[in-house]
Amino acid sequence: MSHEISNQYDYHIWANNKLFGHLKQLPQEVYHAEVQSVFPSISAVLEHLYVREEMWLGVISGESTDQVMLLVNRLTEEVKGIGVSEMEERYANLADRFRDYMTGTDDLDKLTTITHPRYGSMSAPISGLIQHVVNHGTYHRGNVTAILRQQGHPGVATDYIFFLYGQYN
Template identity: 50%
Template sequence: MENPSLYLYDYHVWANQRWFDHLKKLPGELWHREMTSVFPSISQVFAHIYIVDHMWFAGMSGKSFEESRVLGNRLTDEMKGISLEEMEERFARLSEQYRSFLREQQDGPIPLKHPHYGETSVNLSDLVRHVVNHGTYHRGNLTAMLRQAGYQGVGTDYIIYLYSIR
């Protein structure tokens, strides 16, 4: 495996795309339907994943915590009310930025400074693993929300990904 971080990130992209494809087959009103869950709607789960992915990309690219926080606040405002298709397009653009970045990087330490946690240095591969793990966690929220609404989720376990690419 030439670039383990890129390989793992591709799983994240695949899993998100499986969800987009699945949601397009369901009633469109589900995207913004208010639910009693960890997030108030499916669209807000995706907005959260996207915003956090974007903020970590900024951090990996050398932006400060404050710059990432400002970006997150701006994106939070931009995400309000957007369609499933627009969200899918935003994820696609961001994934191309990630892939281009990861193709050019060596795994190595990235300094991080957080106002509450202090300073540390974390390998790029660990940050990518965090991004992917965060997305996996919230895709589980999506499954619970769809079941609550009377629909099935979609399988995005890592092993399903491995079978799909063989």
């Protein structure tokens, strides 16, 4: 397994865990509170992120576009309105399955062909798709921080440098 992509994915899980730990310290209503933002609530951000990560695991595991779209539709409905603790459990399970996939794959840099219904087909390294998952998570954790601040609550530091300080300090 590629050390660098494994390290990047470990960062992603660390950052998600930090965020969930922070959210569980706040009043419960903060998670579902509606705001004017890119997403209407923190729960909507994390639902979107979770469903897309499940989607990408399906894609890199070789599921067909039709299977992946059925999964996305099912999970989108399944996670609507669930609480922060249940969402955290889903993320933990997904992280375990991603790690199992990564450790069970001989070459994470091998090219795989993916087909998107709107953007068409492309070949990309599996590690690049996992990097996308990490980057997508970073982007949306920023959305959560913005929503928290709108509600008068602080965010939590999940920048990569803080992960590195924890690893190398």
